[in-house]
Amino acid sequence: MSKLTNSGIFIPSLKQPAASRPVTDIPTPERILVPLVSGDGTFCRLTARIDDTINKGGIIASSDDNSMHVYSPVSGVLAGRQAVLHPIYGNVACAVIENIREKGEDEKKESDINLSGDEVLEIAREKGIVDELDGQLLAEKLAACRNSENLILIADGSDSEPYSSSSWAVINESCPEVYRGLKLAGIAVNTNNIYLGVRLGKKAFSSLQHKYMQEIEPSVFINAGKKYPVNYKFEKDLFKSHPTVCRIGVQACLALYRAAAFGEAPSSCIVTVAGDCVANPQNVRVPFGTLVEDLLRFCGLAQNPEYVIIGDAMTGIAIQNTEIPVVPGISCLLAIKNRVQPPAHACIGCGRCARACHAGLLPYEIMRRLDNMQYERLDYLLPEECDGCGACSHVCPAGLDVTYKVLEARDAQGNIFVKWGTGDEL
Ligand code: SF4
Ligand code: SF4
Structure with missing residues (x-):
């Protein structure tokens, strides 16, 4: 049950046991479906040819004006095209990639990151980085708040919905890299007021600050309150003098850092797979294009779900067909049998x-x-x-x-x- 507050609500945390396990990599799938849609939602034309061997990070489709691209998240063979009815994109053509090869990553050399705000935005746009908090193109989101006065930029790793712990998994694995991405985003929007938001108990919060104190000022970390939806405004007096708060996802920050430092396009995401039907709830790293059914199979189903939900319990979308690909912006997948749903009747005006x-x-x-x-x-x-x-x-x-x-x-x-x-x- 939720507990009502003056603004926002308290909801139970159902993050265990996924949050307590290390991130697992899904075994190489037999095939993936990559929607031919760029990060800003533009439908793109296939530029690679059927039966071509393609490399991870290679361009496989482009917009008509050639300004936006779709990158291959894996190395393999372009086997064909397939139409999919996707809950996020609607009816969309996908590239089918098969014979996927696990290629050891070449040692990459980090570029010297000394970029202007315009250059950061251009990289974010060109690589099609999507913010997992709301599915928006990161470049557009940052550009929209660029000239706001007294802007506060927060990499929000609070995982405020009941099941998801994927942000925490990313921070746990790659906190310094997330921070570097956040700094780049700060340059793009022209603010030094950058924070890394988490939702932790007092002790865990202090030990996080302590763990990274060589690289990250402890005051950069802020701890969200326990209400849903997350609202950092009430956590610090500082927020009173800073009217505009922009929250971006920690996976987007990490992708921005990797794009700027190594020229990489995002190719995978961490997804929390949970719910009362999932045998092994956990955070799983999956290449974009991995089918939801493969992800559920990997985690195991203890019983048949009545609902499969893309997203978390408060804002997710129920899907009927699990033969759809994981796309940028998805960070939680639920398989649920028991859902409390009172029968609907007329409004009683309770307020x-x-x-x-x-x-x-x-x-x-x-x-x-x-x-x-x-x-x-x-x-x-x-x-x-x-x-x-x-x-x-x-x-x-x-x-x-x-x-x-x-x-x-x-x-x-x-x-x-x-x-x-x-x-x-x-
Ligand atoms: S869904 Fe909209 S109207 Fe409902 S509580 Fe949230 S912000 Fe308010
Ligand atoms: S019964 Fe009416 S007033 Fe009460 S919560 Fe539902 S919609 Fe709001």
Whole structure:
């Protein structure tokens, strides 16, 4: 059960035992499916030819204007194309790569990283680095907050949703590299106010600061509170004088460092695989394009799941078909049998959704106006401030999917068309 607070909610942590195990590499898959979509969502044309042998990091597809690319996450043979209905991209063509070879990584020489903000943004864009926190192209996200006054940039490793511990796994493995990526992102947005956010007990937090004190100022680490969704604003007085906070993912920071230092395009991600049906919950490193069914098979299913969810329990998307590839931005996969879902009934006006909303919205009122087609008054309720955190649905005793309604109002942006007929009028 969740506990309601004045803003945000307390949700139980279900991170064990995945969080307590070391990261495992998935064995080389027989084949992978790489969506022909660049990091900014542009559909790309295949440039490699069928039956070509391709190398990890090689370009296999490009946008029409040749500014964005799709890189191969593995070395293997381009066996063909396959259309896939993907929950993130919709209907998308994928490159099928087979005969995947495990090639020992060549010793790479680190470039001297002395880059301007523009150069950092260009590298992030060119390599198509996607921020796992929200699936946005990192370069676009950083460019959007570049000229904000008093900006605070946080590499958010708090894993604020119930199951995920993939950010913590990345910090555990590669904290100095994540920090170097964060510093580059700080250069790109022109701020020295950079922090590495985690969510740890007091003792674990101090030992993290102590462990890296040679390389990272202890004050760079900040500890998030226990509420969901994460909000660092209340953790430090400092935040009061810095109105703009931009959070980016730790996997994106690591990818930015590797792109700048070694010229690498991101090729893999760490995914938390968990849920009551998973025999061996753990954090797994997978090449992009690995099929969800292969990832579930690797972790083992103790029982057949009723729900397979891409993402975590609060904001994830339930999928029907597991023959879809892991793509940049996915950092959690759940297989769940038992899900508490009260039968939906009418709103009882309890106001819990409003008290849970960290954005200060009135979700029940937005829902009511949408249901009553009072569209002209929706704007006053600022549905565009909703980030889809799911807290309002989670606390609703009437079992209503309030989040869905608020997002519907948000995405309509005042353009709601009323359908008067059956569609047979032509
Ligand atoms: S989903 Fe939107 S409306 Fe609901 S609590 Fe989160 S921010 Fe508020
Ligand atoms: S939508 Fe749910 S949580 Fe919000 S007021 Fe109605 S019953 Fe309460």
